Amino acid sequence: MVRRPRQRPRPAVASAGPRPAPRDAAVTAPLTRALTPVGRLFSLAADVVVSAFKPPFQLREYIEQTWFVTKVSALPTALFTIPFGATIALLLGELTRQFGAQSQTGAGSVLAIVQQAAPIVTALLISGAGGSAVCADLGARTIREEIAAMEVLGISPIQRLVVPRVLAMATTALVLNGLATVVGVAGGYFFNVIVQGGTPGAYIAAFSSIAQVSDILVSELKAVLFGFTAGIVAAYRGLNPPPGPKGVGDAVNQSVVISFVLVFFLNLVLTTLYLDLVPPKGS
Template sequence: MTAPSPVTRALTPVGQLFALGVDIVRMTFRRPFQLGEYIEQTWFVTKVSALPTALFTIPFGATIALLLAELTRQFGAQSQTGAGSVLAIVQQAAPIVTALLISGAGGSAVCADLGARTIREEIAAMEVLGISPIQRLVVPRVLAMATTALVLNGLATVVGVAGGYFFNVVVQGGTPGAYIASFSAIAQVSDIVVSEVKAALFGFTAGVVAAYRGLNPPPGAKGVGDAVNQAVVISFVLVFLINLILTALYLQIVPPKGV
């Protein structure tokens, strides 16, 4: 029997990951829905991710505000500092920060939990009993991560904007009215919508990757640890790739305000 080519070996996990995502979407609408498990996992992911997300967003927002304030000062466009910093936080920083924290905190926990169940053969036992591990265990966890990402994205947006406002107005002596007015003149409702869409998709992607690696870990306890590390790294790469695609599509489809 001919050994599979390197391309085939590389593409097989991609196809399996995509198939798992399709199964999760399909089984989301299958009854019974594990509501109790979903609520428990949502609370757990929120608990481990909320505070780090808020704390991580403050320096993000401050860095963006300080950098843009300096650039706009050099070009004599200080009045547009608020628009640039707030739009950067809403469209890019908030969903990215949310995704990174959801992947690192929630995704690693999900992967470790499913990986431990797999090596203890609990997953195989469920399949023998006719219980779908995807419907029973995976769907609630992935949906919990997507839902939590939506909520935490709103938190990250508020904290990031407040941090940017503080550092621009208080630290650099900017004008509060100009900061807010410039944002109001350029911002659109679609900016918030695309930010929430990104966050939900990032959370879903991180959940699918964590579930896939948790259901397919290398043998032994060390294998579960390796699977957790791989899940986090793969999630980060996919998040940035998806963000690039969504941002490019958004800029092509949605015209700037006033155009």
């Protein structure tokens, strides 16, 4: 019987530790972490739009939230719009006086208030007053696990809680934008005519000669989109707060800051599209 030679065991190779991550993964990981909340935010917005058309609609909750947002935002919006309108009217009045076109002060100041100042002031006040309250409410419900309990019971928190609040903020923005427009135009008229000694008839005639219905429509469209955006951001941060009461406070601050940034970005996009697509009056 022929014996086979005995094989010696190979020496064990020491482990070199975990392999380094590929360079592509190291580059894309921060980008993925940054874009994930953006995707979730858009996903929440799509869910809110779809759930808004699904029965049953929470009419009572919608009315209560609309009244609450209006109550906390109406007076600050009116008070904030007065200095905006006054500043615009005073600045344009001084500039037009230097160029000998003081009769056009009304056109420039009123258009600036209608298209820019009124919807932006409305969005900022709704984000700061109504949006922070919505975020705090949903955040408190989340850390108390009420949202999780609703999901276990088969109740959609988006349809039950988020949709009425987001629609309430969009509706309130639409109404308060009209209030801000009236107050801003009146404030600009007062400071231009009384303080700078402008002509009342020239102020109104200049505005009516260059303004058109589309200016009001784009202002209302901006207000609705700004209110909807502020509501979505507040709801997203409220449903995804860091742990603990301090996390809810941080989520409220983040929701307000993010809403401000998105509002100014949307305003830039909408203004650019409006100026490119809608011809001015008389052209």
